[in-house]
Each structure stands twice: as C-alpha cells, then as structure tokens.
Amino acid sequence: MGTFIQQVINGLSLGSVYALIAVGYSLVYSILLFSNFAHGGFLVIGGYICYYVLNSLGANIWVAGLVSLVGSGLCAVLTERLAYKPIRERTSVTLYLLIASMGMSIVIENLFVIFAGGRFRALPPVIPTSPVNLFGLATTSAFDLLSLVAAVVFLGGLQLFLTRTKWGLAIRAAAYDLRTAGLMGVNVGRLISIVFFVSGLLASVGGIFLSVRYTLYPQLGSITIKAFVAAVIGGLGSLPGAVVGSLILGLAEMLTAGFLSSQLRDLVVFSLLVITLIVRPSGLFGKDIKEKV
Known part of the structure; x- marks a missing residue:
C-alpha cells in the first residue's frame, strides 16, 4: 500500500510538470490552431538561464x-x-506555422549545443530533495511535493x-474566434504576444523542475513530446483537458515503472495516445473542429 501511495504522489508530481508544459501547447493552439513544437526550446532556455544565474551571479533560487x-x-x-508573425501575415495555412515551429525547435537546440556545449549540467541543490514521511503511510521526496x-x-x-x-477575457474570446475578437477591438498582435509570453513562462517553470x-x-526539450501527448489526450485547445491528460500520463508512467518495468513507460504513454486517437480523436475535453474547404 505504501509503495502504491508513493508511486501515485510521484505520478502526480511528474504529471503536474507535464501540465505546465501542456497548458502552453494548448494556449497557443486555442488561438492560432497549430502545435508549437518550439515549445520545448523555451523549456531549455528557462533551465539554462536559471543555471547561469545561480552559478555565475550567485543569486538565490527566487531571483x-x-x-x-x-x-x-x-x-x-x-x-x-x-518566425511566426511574417508567416501569419502572408497566409492563413497553419501547416506552415507547424513546419516553422519544427525548424525553430532545431535552431534553439543547436544554438545551445554551439554556445553552451552538449554536456550534461546539474543545477545546484537549491530545491530540497530530502525524503518526507507522509503520516507513516509512505515516503516520498520533498522535491515531488x-x-x-x-x-x-x-x-x-x-x-x-x-x-x-x-486580457484573460480577450484570450478566451479569441479562442472562440480570433478574427471576430480583432473586429471587436482586441489588439490581436499584442494578445498573441501575451499568449506566447505566458506559455514560455510556464515552460520555464517546467524546465527548472525537470x-x-x-x-x-540542450536536448532536454524533447521531453515535451510527452506533454504534447498529454495535451492531445486531454484535447488540444482545452486547458482543463491539458491538466487532466498530464495527470493521467504522469500516473500511468509512474505506476508502470513501479509495478511493471521502467522500460515499459514509453510503450504505455504512446499506446494511450494511439487509443485516444482511435476512440476519441478530439481528446477527453476537446471539440471536433471541421476544416473549411
């Protein structure tokens, strides 16, 4: 029983980090209707900024x-x-934005390989990782909590x-129809910038904890593919769906690793993705969106 509770807490912890990243995917998708695969790069940027500020400037974790x-x-x-605005101004085909985001992901990754080096770096022990006893039922890490x-x-x-x-109201309105929100007086350019700033900020939080x-x-951003899977399972464009999908994924990973084998984690994750796309392509909380011909 204690092992089960411990794995559930670990799964919720991992799923909560996935949720921070998946929400960023869903925010951008809800406004521009494309999956921003450069999102993993923002996670890496956040991690490296935190690392260099801690080591070079001697600042505390809050700063x-x-x-x-x-x-x-x-x-x-x-x-x-x-990368995206020039494309948006020339065409309404979101496929080009998707391709551009893949290119930006590779660009960001390689910039870090060139300027920061490809070696692994450990952040200073600024976040406690000591074991915590939960009322005698289980033992988990302070980091997970x-x-x-x-x-x-x-x-x-x-x-x-x-x-x-x-601006939150404007974002929710634009999620229904960006063009109509613009006609009603919303500054669309500024709104999109705010959405990207928020998604980048949340990715940075996930980057620090990961x-x-x-x-x-530099390749740490590749882990965001699981956050993307979580967003798809929950329903792309749905923020509650991104959170629920992430928690499901985190629990599935940790319970599989704890009771079956850690080698089966990825198998379970992507099997859930395939099952979701077969049974409910729009995800748990997503809506069916018909493309206009």
Missing part, C-alpha cells in the same frame, strides 16, 4: 527563477515575432488571469 521565467517568456515572444505545489500555484494563477483580467529531476542539456 534565478524570476529571471528564468521572464527570460523564457520574452524569448517565446521574440520567436513568435521573428514542491513541484506539485508549484504547479498548482502557477496553474491557479493562470486560471485567475484568464477569468479575472481584461533540470533538477534529471539534468540540464
């Missing part, structure tokens, strides 16, 4: 985390302005932003 969040968010906005709490705080903050602010859980290296 390093803040600089990382802002830096990653601004890089996401810059990517949108340089902190990552779960951090995800709840940031996702809760996003929910407040979307429901209590003017850098501590594993290590930091």
Whole structure:
C-alpha cells in the first residue's frame, strides 16, 4: 500500500510538470490552431538561464527563477515575432506555422549545443530533495511535493488571469474566434504576444523542475513530446483537458515503472495516445473542429 501511495504522489508530481508544459501547447493552439513544437526550446532556455544565474551571479533560487521565467517568456515572444508573425501575415495555412515551429525547435537546440556545449549540467541543490514521511503511510521526496505545489500555484494563477483580467477575457474570446475578437477591438498582435509570453513562462517553470529531476542539456526539450501527448489526450485547445491528460500520463508512467518495468513507460504513454486517437480523436475535453474547404 505504501509503495502504491508513493508511486501515485510521484505520478502526480511528474504529471503536474507535464501540465505546465501542456497548458502552453494548448494556449497557443486555442488561438492560432497549430502545435508549437518550439515549445520545448523555451523549456531549455528557462533551465539554462536559471543555471547561469545561480552559478555565475550567485543569486538565490527566487531571483534565478524570476529571471528564468521572464527570460523564457520574452524569448517565446521574440520567436513568435521573428518566425511566426511574417508567416501569419502572408497566409492563413497553419501547416506552415507547424513546419516553422519544427525548424525553430532545431535552431534553439543547436544554438545551445554551439554556445553552451552538449554536456550534461546539474543545477545546484537549491530545491530540497530530502525524503518526507507522509503520516507513516509512505515516503516520498520533498522535491515531488514542491513541484506539485508549484504547479498548482502557477496553474491557479493562470486560471485567475484568464477569468479575472481584461486580457484573460480577450484570450478566451479569441479562442472562440480570433478574427471576430480583432473586429471587436482586441489588439490581436499584442494578445498573441501575451499568449506566447505566458506559455514560455510556464515552460520555464517546467524546465527548472525537470533540470533538477534529471539534468540540464540542450536536448532536454524533447521531453515535451510527452506533454504534447498529454495535451492531445486531454484535447488540444482545452486547458482543463491539458491538466487532466498530464495527470493521467504522469500516473500511468509512474505506476508502470513501479509495478511493471521502467522500460515499459514509453510503450504505455504512446499506446494511450494511439487509443485516444482511435476512440476519441478530439481528446477527453476537446471539440471536433471541421476544416473549411
């Protein structure tokens, strides 16, 4: 029983980190209707900024985390302005945006390989990883509990932003129809920049925790493919779906690793993806969107 509870907590912790990344995928998809595969690059940017601020400037984790969040968010906005905006202004075909995002993902990864090197780096021990006893029922890591709490705080903050602010209302309106929102007076360019900033910020939080859980290296962004799978399972464009899909995926991974074999983790993850696409292609909370001919 104790092992089961421990694996559930580990799964919720991992799933909460996936949720931070998957929500970024869903935010961009809900507005521009394309999957931003450069999203993993923002995660890596956040991790490296945090690493260098901690080591070079000797700052604490709060300062390093803040600089990382802002830096990653601004890089996401810059990517949108340089790579996606010119395409959006020339064509409405979202396939070109998808292809551009794949190219940007490779560009960001290789820039870090060139300028930061390809070796693995470990963040300083700024986040506790000591074992924590849960009322005698199970033993887990303080890191898992902190990552779960951090995800709840940031996702809760996003929910407040979307429901209590003017720009949050604009984002929700644009998710229904971007063109109509623009005709109603919403500054579409600024709204898209805000969406990318928020998605980059959330990716940076995930990048910091994943850098501590594993290590930091230029290809760390490839792990976001699982967050994308979670977004598909929950329903692309649905923020609650992204969170639920991420928690399902995290639990499936950890329970498989704990009771079957760690080698079967990826098999289970992508089997869930295939089953979802066969049974319910729009995901758990997604809506069927017919393409106009």
